[in-house]
Amino acid sequence: MNNKNKIAIFGATGSLGGCVLNAIRSNDKFGNSEVVAIAHQRRSQPDTVQTRLADYADPDSLIQALQGVNTAIYAMPINREMEKWNATLVKAADICEVERLIRFSGPLADARSSFLPLSIQGNMDDRALAREFGQAAILRTNFLMQNFVTSHRYMVRDGSLLLPACEGRISYIDLEDVGSAVLKMLEDFDSYDGQIFDVTGAVAWNNAEIAEIFSDVLRKECSYQALELAAYSGSLKEQGMDAFQTQFMVELLELADMDEFSFIGEGIYTILAQRPKSFYTFVMDNKACWQ
Numbered sequence: 092m093n094n095k096n097k098i099a100i101f102g103a104t105g106s107l108g109g110c111v112l113n114a115i116r117s118n119d120k121f122g123n124s125e126v127v128a129i130a131h132q133r134r135s136q137p138d139t140v141q142t143r144l145a146d147y148a149d150p151d152s153l154i155q156a157l158q159g160v161n162t163a164i165y166a167m168p169i170n171r172e173m174e175k176w177n178a179t180l181v182k183a184a185d186i187c188e189v190e191r192l193i194r195f196s197g198p199l200a201d202a203r204s205s206f207l208p209l210s211i212q213g214n215m216d217d218r219a220l221a222r223e224f225g226q227a228a229i230l231r232t233n234f235l236m237q238n239f240v241t242s243h244r245y246m247v248r249d250g251s252l253l254l255p256a257c258e259g260r261i262s263y264i265d266l267e268d269v270g271s272a273v274l275k276m277l278e279d280f281d282s283y284d285g286q287i288f289d290v291t292g293a294v295a296w297n298n299a300e301i302a303e304i305f306s307d308v309l310r311k312e313c314s315y316q317a318l319e320l321a322a323y324s325g326s327l328k329e330q331g332m333d334a335f336q337t338q339f340m341v342e343l344l345e346l347a348d349m350d351e352f353s354f355i356g357e358g359i360y361t362i363l364a365q366r367p368k369s370f371y372t373f374v375m376d377n378k379a380c381w382q
C-alpha cells in the first residue's frame with residue numbers, strides 16, 4: 092500500500108470519465124490529489140492534467156497506466172471483448188496495488204439475466220467486487236441525460252427527435268450528479284466499500300414527454316419520431332458497429348420499451364442525500380447546446 096493519493100480516470104475523454112475528471116478538477120478538496128487522465132487515442136486533455144495512454148486490450152499498457160495509482164475509476168466501452176478487458180483491468184489493478192476501484196456499470200446488471208447487456212455487466216460487476224485488490228464499489232448508471240448533448244444533439248437542435256421506438260419511460264441521470272457522487276465516495280471510501288448503487292434520476296420520462304420538455308424549455312417545437320428497431324439496428328451497422336455492439340444496443344432498447352429502466356434508484360439519495368437533478372434543469376443548464 093502507498094500513502095499518496097493518485098487517482099486514475101479511465102475513459103477521461105468520454106462522458107462518464109470526463110464528468111469525474113471535471114468534478115475533481117473543480118473541487119478544492121482534491122487540490123492535493125494527483126489526477127491521471129487515461130485516454131485511449133485522444134490526447135485532448137487540459138495541459139494541467141497528466142495524461143497516460145492505455146488500451147484495455149493491452150495488459151502492459153494498463154499496468155503502465157496504473158503505476159503509483161491508488162484509486163482507479165472506469166467504465167467499459169461496449170465491445171465484444173469487454174468482459175475480458177474488465178478481467179485484465181482488475182488483474183492490472185491487483186498487480187499495481189491499486190487500493191480502490193470505482194466501476195461504472197449499467198442499470199439492472201445481473202449475471203443470471205438472459206439479456207446480453209444485463210448479464211455481461213453483471214459478470215463484470217461480480218469480477219470487480221471479487222476484491223483481487225483492496226476496495227471496490229459500483230455505480231450502475233442509467234441512461235445519461237447528456238446523450239442529448241452528445242449523440243442526440245443535432246436532433247434536438249433541429250426539433251426532431253428521431254429515436255428508436257420505445258414506449259417505456261427512462262429515469263435519465265445527469266452527469267453532474269454522477270461526478271458529485273464519485274467525489275463523495277472518494278472522500279470516505281470505507282463507507283461505500285463493497286456496495287452497488289443504482290444511479291438514476293428522480294423521474295422517468297418517455298420519448299414523447301422528453302420532446303415536450305425540450306419544446307417547453309427551448310420555446311420551439313420539438314417532436315419525437317419513432318425509428319423502428321429494425322431500422323435502428325441497420326443504422327448502427329451502417330455507423331460501423333459490429334454484431335455484438337448492435338445486439339447490445341438493440342436489447343437495451345427492447346428492455347427500455349418494456350419499461351425496465353423507469354425505476355428510481357436510491358444511489359443519489361443515499362450518496363449525496365439530495366434529489367437528483369431534474370430533466371427540466373438539465374435542459375435549462377445546457378440550453379446553449381441546442382441553439
Ligand SMILES: NC(=O)c1ccc[n+]([C@@H]2O[C@H](COP(=O)([O-])OP(=O)(O)OC[C@H]3O[C@@H](n4cnc5c(N)ncnc54)[C@H](OP(=O)(O)O)[C@@H]3O)[C@@H](O)[C@H]2O)c1
Nearest residue numbers: 102104105106107131132133146147166168169232234235
Ligand atoms: N452513455 C450512457 O447513457 C451510459 C449509461 C450507463 C452506462 N454506460 C456505459 O459506460 C460506457 C462508457 O460510456 P460513455 O458514455 O462514457 O462512453 P464514451 O463517451 O463513448 O467514452 C468511452 C471512453 O472509453 C475510451 N475507450 C474506448 N476504447 C478503449 C480501449 N480499447 N481502451 C481504453 N479506453 C477506451 C474512449 O477513449 P478514446 O476517446 O480515446 O477512444 C472514451 O474515453 C458505455 O460503453 C456504456 O457501457 C453508458
